[in-house]
Amino acid sequence: MQFGFSLSKKNTLVVMLAAAIITSVLGSWVSDMLRMPAVCALAPVSDYVNASTAAFKLAMVNREEPSMSSAEAARLRREVQQWKSIAWARSRGEVYWWDKYRKVQNTRNAYGASLERCELIPARVILGDVLPYGQSQTVIQGTIHGVEPGMRVVDVLTDRSKALPAGDKMRTITGYSPVSGKPMTGSVLVGWVEAAGRFTARVRLVTDKRFKADAWVHRTINPDKPRRITATTPDGPTEVVLNRSNNRLIKVKISGDGKRGMLTDAIPKAHNVLPGDWLWTIGQSAKLPVRLRIGKVVEVTQSVKIPNFVTMKIVPAAELSALRDVFIVRSLVSPQAHNRGGN
Amino acid sequence: MRWIPFLILIYVGILVQVAVGAIPVRFAITGDIAPDIPAIIAVFFVLSLRDPRDAMMVAWSLGLAMDLMICGMDIAHTAVGPMAISYTLAASVIFRVREAFFRERALARALLVLLFCLIAHSVWVTLQTVLGFAWSAWWPSIVRAIGNSLYAAMLAPLICIGLQQCGGWFIAAPARRLRRR
Numbered sequence: 347m348q349f350g351f352s353l354s355k356k357n358t359l360v361v362m363l364a365a366a367i368i369t370s371v372l373g374s375w376v377s378d379m380l381r382m383p384a385v386c387a388l389a390p391v392s393d394y395v396n397a398s399t400a401a402f403k404l405a406m407v408n409r410e411e412p413s414m415s416s417a418e419a420a421r422l423r424r425e426v427q428q429w430k431s432i433a434w435a436r437s438r439g440e441v442y443w444w445d446k447y448r449k450v451q452n453t454r455n456a457y458g459a460s461l462e463r464c465e466l467i468p469a470r471v472i473l474g475d476v477l478p479y480g481q482s483q484t485v486i487q488g489t490i491h492g493v494e495p496g497m498r499v500v501d502v503l504t505d506r507s508k509a510l511p512a513g514d515k516m517r518t519i520t521g522y523s524p525v526s527g528k529p530m531t532g533s534v535l536v537g538w539v540e541a542a543g544r545f546t547a548r549v550r551l552v553t554d555k556r557f558k559a560d561a562w563v564h565r566t567i568n569p570d571k572p573r574r575i576t577a578t579t580p581d582g583p584t585e586v587v588l589n590r591s592n593n594r595l596i597k598v599k600i601s602g603d604g605k606r607g608m609l610t611d612a613i614p615k616a617h618n619v620l621p622g623d624w625l626w627t628i629g630q631s632a633k634l635p636v637r638l639r640i641g642k643v644v645e646v647t648q649s650v651k652i653p654n655f656v657t658m659k660i661v662p663a664a665e666l667s668a669l670r671d672v673f674i675v676r677s678l679v680s681p682q683a684h685n686r687g688g689n
Numbered sequence: 690m691r692w693i694p695f696l697i698l699i700y701v702g703i704l705v706q707v708a709v710g711a712i713p714v715r716f717a718i719t720g721d722i723a724p725d726i727p728a729i730i731a732v733f734f735v736l737s738l739r740d741p742r743d744a745m746m747v748a749w750s751l752g753l754a755m756d757l758m759i760c761g762m763d764i765a766h767t768a769v770g771p772m773a774i775s776y777t778l779a780a781s782v783i784f785r786v787r788e789a790f791f792r793e794r795a796l797a798r799a800l801l802v803l804l805f806c807l808i809a810h811s812v813w814v815t816l817q818t819v820l821g822f823a824w825s826a827w828w829p830s831i832v833r834a835i836g837n838s839l840y841a842a843m844l845a846p847l848i849c850i851g852l853q854q855c856g857g858w859f860i861a862a863p864a865r866r867l868r869r870r
Binding site for chain 1 (some may be wrong): 704708710711717722723725743752753755759766768770771774777800816837848
């Protein structure tokens with residue numbers, strides 16, 4: 347049978363190039379349609395590859411962490427004792443109902459009051475960017491599991507977050523992960539779902555240049571080093587020492603720097619934000635109606651454009667280069683209810 | 690050209706790329722950089738194959754595999770297809786200039802991989818910025834492309850030695866150097 351053309355190498359090459367040009371022009375929907383099955387084909391092996399590289403990076407990365415106070419250490423010991431008790435109680439095997447009860451309690455404790463309006467979909471990072479032109483990760487959860495584009499992605503910190511100052515009011519309640527059984531003290535925002543296929547989803551990290559969000563700056567109080575700020579009083583601006591009563595949150599706009607951190611817009615120098623302060627999500631959006639940590643201030647520099655204003659450089663609270671197990675947040679707050687101001 | 694073993698090689702090459710891409714090296718000027726392993730494989734085949742169309746089909750396949758795995762650039766979206774086109778273009782250039790080099794020399798391989806990567810990545814970055822209307826991302830990405838190309842060129846001699854050991858699995862009739870009459 348003759349088709350009017352022969353399948354020569356030249357024709358094949360022409361067809362291949364034409365297909366590449368067509369997919370290039372058609373853009374996103376074709377690209378995502380092609381990429382998701384390709385990632386699925388690679389997933390069984392790339393999961394192991396990713397696990398190995400994540401372990402390697404965690405071993406190589408040396409992050410500076412605040413030192414732990416003796417009070418904090420004592421509190422940790424109490425917590426460990428508590429967990430041992432829980433483990434002992436569970437090992438008694440008293441039963442199914444006790445186990446169920448503990449799981450519910452632990453889940454509530456683990457995520458604290460802060461995530462009670464959200465459902466968490468556990469996901470695993472199976473693939474990073476093969477060339478470092480962008481900041482994205484692919485996770486093995488898709489629309490079949492309820493993942494949708496725009497959903498926020500959080501990581502659950504383990505022992506690293508235990509070094510947070512004990513006096514931090516915004517800290518979430520300590521518990522342990524019902525998934526891994528590891529102790530943890532809270533969740534941190536790591537990115538958002540950019541595209542979701544049936545079984546996999548692509549996550550953009552907070553360090554990506556397209557990440558833009560409002561955030562709160564929470565200034566940490568260290569009794570050993572009192573911090574002076576300019577507060578507005580009935581008598582006008584006055585310099586006072588920062589304490590719990592006047593430590594109000596400062597709203598800033600943040601964006602990813604495209605490398606490994608984030609930058610903020612300019613805020614008044616009078617707030618006296620210092621390296622070591624924390625950034626939190628606003629907690630009032632329909633996508634993420636809870637307050638989570640985003641990162642820590644590492645550098646405060648004088649704004650070039652506006653005098654008496656400063657900008658900040660932020661490092662993510664989680665080690666984004668070695669992400670493995672993450673949670674995709676499905677908000678249970680409907681946008682309509684959110685717009686009305688209720689739940 | 691033996692295509693079935695070559696498809697397996699693409700799969701393995703992409704897995705290696707996933708691993709090396711996850712451990713980038715950081716420089717102040719370029720930011721994170723990682724080697725382009727499929728580009729090294731493509732250059733090895735371009736240097737070893739007799740037929741330029743085979744060489745370009747090999748490059749297209751490797752480029753498409755990379756296209757399917759690269760999700761990011763600092764723009765809204767990266768399309769599938771530009772890397773396949775740019776690899777093919779780079780392969781045709783390398784095929785034309787290969788007679789000017791002693792292909793078995795490590796330095797020649799490194800230079801040709803550098804040239805291949807520079808062409809492929811610059812064309813890819815340019816196409817993506819045009820398709821994504823993101824001109825601001827062009828220059829930082831080009832700088833990063835140069836870093837990636839240099840990194841790949843440094844690894845090229847080593848990987849080519851490995852590929853040469855098992856070249857017979859993929860290439861039925863390797864190319865010979867042209868002789869002057």
